[in-house]
Amino acid sequence: MTALLEAYTEKIASGEARADAAQAAIISRLDHLAQALEAREQRGTLGRLLNRNGVPKGVYIYGDVGRGKTMLMDLFFANLQVKAKQRIHFHAFMQGIHQRRRALRETDVLAQIATDISKQAQVLCLDEMQISDIADAMIVGRLFQALLDNGTVIVTTSNLPPGQLYKDGLNRGLFVPAIKLMESKFDVVSLAGSTDYRLGRVKARESFVTPLGPKADAHVQQIWERLTDVPNGEPCEILVLGRSLHVPESAHGCARFTFAELCEAPLGPPDYLALAAHFQTLFVERIPALKTSQRNEAKRFVLLIDTLYDARLHLVASSAQPPERIYPKGDHRFEFARTVSRLQEMQSAAWWGQKIVET
DSSP, X not given: OOHHHHHHHHHHHHTSSXXXXXHHHHHHHHHHXXXXXXXXXXXXXXXXXXXXXXXXXXXXXXXXXXXXXXXXXXXXXXXXXXXXXXXXXXXXXHHHHHHHHHHOOOSSHHHHHHHHHHHHOSEEEEESOOOOOHHHHHHHHHHXXXXXXXXXXXXXXXXXXXXXXXXXXXXXXXGHHHHHHHXXXXXXXEOOOSOOGXXXXXXXXXXXXXXXXXXXXXXXXXXXXXXXXXXXXXXXXXXXXXXXXXXXXXXXXXXXXXXXXXXXXXXXXXXXXXXXXXXXXXXXXXXXXXXXTOHHHHHHHHXXXXXXXXXXXXXXXXXSSOGGGXXXXXXXXXXHHHHHHHXXXXXXXXXXXXXXXXO
């Protein structure tokens, strides 16, 4: 048994993962790729240069949040016996590319960047590919082509198949060649299934924490790490009606904000709809007890919760008060009664998935 198959089998035996036919099929595909890459490694640099046409295809794994895409890619990366390899979150990778572009003055900047990357990484693992920025959309195809030309093999994960990336984005037609490249040069595999394994790590009753303070902050942080497997997410930008909405932290289908960032800033329904379209779980921290005069903040909070509720998103929140005492008086108190009801329902086991969540 190879190292990768053994590592996956041990995860199941230890209870860290469940036996899953779709995951097993992708592990098998990744194992074949690992064997091809390790054989190429043994041929050495000269062998790779003489046999560029024999570069194995990369793998593009897509599927719903919590299905185990990142876990499978990380197992592949950890057990791959290749020296020149890199594993990085896609947003962090692209931020690095843009920084290099600004620093370089060569005519063909992307070719130079791809050459530099390929010297360090003959295998590049990119987690959570999502194209929401036109700047990324305009260069991904050319960058990937240059990396492939240099013999770098790419393994990536995404919530969406290539054909749905950057859907409805500005000048999307310019991104179509990148889609065709990924569909032809990668094995595009779906991690199908309806089970979100991460949800089982959170008890529904823990999802709304009160009162505020260090204890609440630590509790929310613990839930964040259970759902994302990272202590901190990466910032990203979402295109909303031709402008950018800044997301302070994002990881594995989760986005993290403070109440002030979502409801004290001049945001509205298009912004909240965009968040609902991009994420499956929203963290809203430090919800205050709203004063009667804070009618605008109360209205935005009503709109935010309505949007999350209609989209069936999961909400993790910390609040100074329980839902019924956040805004007991004020111009929007009648609308807020509906918000209270929805906040209470969104804490239920049924909302989080009663077959999965321990209650």
